Amino acid sequence: MKRSTIISLLKQSQAENLGSKVNVKGWVRTKRGNNTVNFIELNDGTIVHNIQIVVDVDKFDPELLKQISTGACLSVEGTLVASQGKGQSVEIQADHILLYGSASPDTYPLQKKGHSMEFLREIAHLRPRTNYFGCVLRLRHAMSFAIHKYFNDKGYFYLHTPLITGSDAEGAGAMFNVTTLNLQNVPKTEDGKVDYSLDFFGKPTSLTVSGQLEGELGALALGGIYTFGPTFRAENSNTPRHLAEFWMIEPEVAFNDINDNMNLAEDFIKYLIRYALEHNIDDLNFLNNMIDKELLERLHFVLHHDFVRLSYTEAIDILVKSNRKFDFEVSWGVDLQSEHERYLVEEHFHKPVILTDYPAEIKAFYMKQNEDGKTVRAMDVLFPRIGEIIGGSEREENYEKLLQRVQELGVPEKDVWWYLETRKFGTAPHAGFGLGFERLMLFITGLANIRDVIPFPRTPMNADF
Numbered sequence: 001m002k003r004s005t006i007i008s009l010l011k012q013s014q015a016e017n018l019g020s021k022v023n024v025k026g027w028v029r030t031k032r033g034n035n036t037v038n039f040i041e042l043n044d045g046t047i048v049h050n051i052q053i054v055v056d057v058d059k060f061d062p063e064l065l066k067q068i069s070t071g072a073c074l075s076v077e078g079t080l081v082a083s084q085g086k087g088q089s090v091e092i093q094a095d096h097i098l099l100y101g102s103a104s105p106d107t108y109p110l111q112k113k114g115h116s117m118e119f120l121r122e123i124a125h126l127r128p129r130t131n132y133f134g135c136v137l138r139l140r141h142a143m144s145f146a147i148h149k150y151f152n153d154k155g156y157f158y159l160h161t162p163l164i165t166g167s168d169a170e171g172a173g174a175m176f177n178v179t180t181l182n183l184q185n186v187p188k189t190e191d192g193k194v195d196y197s198l199d200f201f202g203k204p205t206s207l208t209v210s211g212q213l214e215g216e217l218g219a220l221a222l223g224g225i226y227t228f229g230p231t232f233r234a235e236n237s238n239t240p241r242h243l244a245e246f247w248m249i250e251p252e253v254a255f256n257d258i259n260d261n262m263n264l265a266e267d268f269i270k271y272l273i274r275y276a277l278e279h280n281i282d283d284l285n286f287l288n289n290m291i292d293k294e295l296l297e298r299l300h301f302v303l304h305h306d307f308v309r310l311s312y313t314e315a316i317d318i319l320v321k322s323n324r325k326f327d328f329e330v331s332w333g334v335d336l337q338s339e340h341e342r343y344l345v346e347e348h349f350h351k352p353v354i355l356t357d358y359p360a361e362i363k364a365f366y367m368k369q370n371e372d373g374k375t376v377r378a379m380d381v382l383f384p385r386i387g388e389i390i391g392g393s394e395r396e397e398n399y400e401k402l403l404q405r406v407q408e409l410g411v412p413e414k415d416v417w418w419y420l421e422t423r424k425f426g427t428a429p430h431a432g433f434g435l436g437f438e439r440l441m442l443f444i445t446g447l448a449n450i451r452d453v454i455p456f457p458r459t460p461m462n463a464d465f
């Protein structure tokens with residue numbers, strides 16, 4: 001008999017399906033009952049809800065029923081019937097049960113009682129079987145799909161940028177080295193430095209921190225592109241918002257200025273929120289009930305309000321006048337910390353905020369310089385509970401100005417000659433940004449720690465699973 005998914009039975013069952021024979025396969029969430037009837041809650045991951053299996057104890061081998069406990073994997077054939085109980089529309093009256101694998105109640109770690117997120121991280125191999133992670137993983141999938149759909153529908157092209165990079169000019173953070181040199185016996189040059197000419201690529205290489213520079217090459221040929229891939233940062237920042245390996249979406253668009261860029265960012269995030277509300281409401285309802293009672297309200301709120309747009313300089317003014325005692329004091333020129341960003345969003349404006357025109361000193365070399373000679377056309381999108389969710393800018397398209405910044409900051413020209421050439425040959429105004437996928441997932445799920453919105457987090461001192 002062909003397997004039915006639980007989502008199809010719970011969501012698509014019509015009156016005429018009642019009484020038909022069905023087969024479901026999945027993992028036992030709970031079993032309860034008495035000497036005559038057992039109720040098994042079965043989940044197959046297709047939906048947060050379980051289907052109830054009603055077992056007439058007399059019809060089954062007691063040894064089999066004894067082995068069916070939380071975590072066991074079953075195939076069940078039976079009759080689909082209208083449910084007597086509350087909370088579900090249909091249930092299955094079991095005829096045959098095949099036990100694929102039992103899970104001993106003495107050792108299976110996911111018993112019915114609630115588990116802390118910290119504990120679940122230690123069993124990341126099993127946590128996909130919890131309702132929390134089922135919701136997170138289905139939402140991650142839906143958001144990934146929606147990201148591709150959004151850009152595809154708008155005529156942008158998905159560009160694959162390299163993960164291994166030969167330049168350390170991306171400037172977005174500390175990098176992981178990539179090498180095949182024998183670390184026990186590193187070849188040295190005459191002056192005692194590592195002899196990278198003997199390494200795999202004949203020069204130092206690392207894992208990329210951003211696909212942007214290559215993304216720009218694509219935009220200056222195809223018009224609008226986006227990347228969506230893993231990026232790596234070796235910063236030792238043990239925070240609830242940083243991973244060493246995370247996914248980033250980076251649209252880059254020729255002929256866009258910073259205002260177009262802000263409009264794109266706002267429209268894009270709202271599209272993703274709307275998509276989640278339309279396609280994953282069961283998962284969001286679960287998370288809203290179990291994790292964060294304000295989740296749905298917050299999603300709707302962001303969806304229905306314009307993001308506030310103001311300059312870095314205006315933001316500093318607000319922060320200074322707030323008379324708030326911050327851990328890091330603010331003055332014009334400092335990089336904003338998450339406490340500042342969250343003050344602006346959560347306490348001052350009560351809305352998402354887009355800050356623009358940051359001091360050139362605290363931003364990367366490729367951002368377009370403003371007339372004032374001090375600021376650049378950067379934009380950061382700041383969100384409640386998260387702080388920075390997007391960082392982007394209009395790019396400097398003027399060859400001389402870009403070269404000057406490269407030289408001022410000591411970026412090796414041998415690393416960026418190809419990037420500079422795009423400004424030499426047929427340069428064009430363009431802009432883009434990076435959205436951290438897991439920061440988005442924090443917002444969409446209401447979870448508090450970034451380790452809980454990626455299946456297998458990579459953080460300092462942790463690369464298990």
Ligand code: ATP
Nearest residue numbers: 172233241242243246388389390391434435436439
């Ligand atoms: P932050 O100041 O929060 O460390 P950043 O300014 O270094 O971030 P960008 O280089 O602007 O980040 O990267 C673009 C986006 O990628 C950020 O807006 C954020 O959403 C995401 N991001 C950056 N670093 C991380 C990280 N370590 N883990 C997860 N997401 C990240």
Ligand code: MN
Nearest residue numbers: 380388390391
């Ligand atoms: Mn940033």
